[in-house]
Amino acid sequence: MLTNSRLAYHQHDHKRCINAALNRARLLCDDRQVRLTPIREAVFKTIWTSHRPLGAYDIVDKMTLASSPVKRILPPTVYRSIEFLLEQGLIHRLASLNAYIGCPFPGSDHNDVFLICRACGSVAECSAEYLNTAIAQTATRTNFKVESQVVEIVGLCPECQS
Amino acid sequence: MLTNSRLAYHQHDHKRCINAALNRARLLCDDRQVRLTPIREAVFKTIWTSHRPLGAYDIVDKMTLASSPVKRILPPTVYRSIEFLLEQGLIHRLASLNAYIGCPFPGSDHNDVFLICRACGSVAECSAEYLNTAIAQTATRTNFKVESQVVEIVGLCPECQS
DNA sequence: TACGCAATGTTATAAAATAACGCTTTCATT
DNA sequence: AATGAAAGCGTTATTTTATAACATTGCGTA
Secondary structure, three states, X not given: OEEOHHHHHOOXXXXXXXXXXXXHHHHHHHHHOOOOOHHHHHHXXXXXXXXXXXXXXXXXXXXXXXXXXXXXXXHHXXXXXXXXXXXXXXXXXXXXXXXXEEOOOOOOOOOOEEEEEOOOXXXXXXXXXXXXXXXXXXXXXXXXXXXXXXXXXXXXXXXXXX | OEEOHHHHHOOOOHHHHHHHHHXXXXXXXXXXXXXXXXXXXXXXXHHOOOOOOEOHHHHHHHHXXXXXXXXXXXXXXXXXXXXXXXXXXXXXXXXXXXXXXXXXXXOOOOOOEXXXXXXXXXXXXXXXXXXXXXHHHHHHHOOOEEEEEEEEEEEEXXXXXX
């Protein structure tokens, strides 16, 4: 099972997390000949601020604060970057929250299962073979052809159960 | 496996579908001593118009058209009914679509898995034991305590694969 | 009848996302 | 280097989705 739950749920040097993600993103974009522009990179870093998902307007606000006092970053700018990052699989959208979170293993072929903690707001991503098998089975039984899936599990992360 | 895929995907006398759903809803509300008022019932019927999910404003528009030409049904009214129907488990919200659909088996204990056809827009609901088991397993492995889940599968229904 | 509460009406606004258009930058080709 | 097409970004306006706040109505119970 592929998961970043260890990192998502425990104290760690998150700057290294961000840097690692950024490096992966750069390599991946380089590889694919797509441009990770300064704005896209800034949006990416903003989303990677924590292991909690951010809404589009959270990103707008954070980026406006971070930039020079004069300049406002406006929604369309952010949404464009979000669109790009989603296309490249560098971030995910959490439909049940209208929010976005960094993908811990971009480029690898994985289906997305998210564990959303309702207490601390953390989100971990997992990819489990047997879960995908179960989804495939469910679909097969009804002759449904799966193309994509949204699996978001809400509950309590290990840290918030005590 | 509990599913309404047969009905969702094939021609059938949908009026009977609606009536059956309405009867179930009435019994259930009666049982629970909650009030299925005329407005709530109207919203419920509107959502049950088809096996396709409706957005809140679709419901507003449909109901406004259906009622006398003078009277406008306004969003808060509809949202209140939606809230009530969700609480009673009579309808479901599809997070990935911001839309609502009638529950074919309210009252029964079931986890929700939705099969959303991207071609015709139909949605079928399934409850599969092994899928829930798989979700439970995934959670257990990461010590995550599941409280609720959103599983929405997008693809092609049997009718739209040809 | 009067009280209390749930349900609805109404106005206004918040929050999330996109449309449309023009300017600037980038980059391959000359 | 010049240039033309496409991609990226700035800006204004608007659409779509959802809720806040408060007034009014209806309905059962003391």
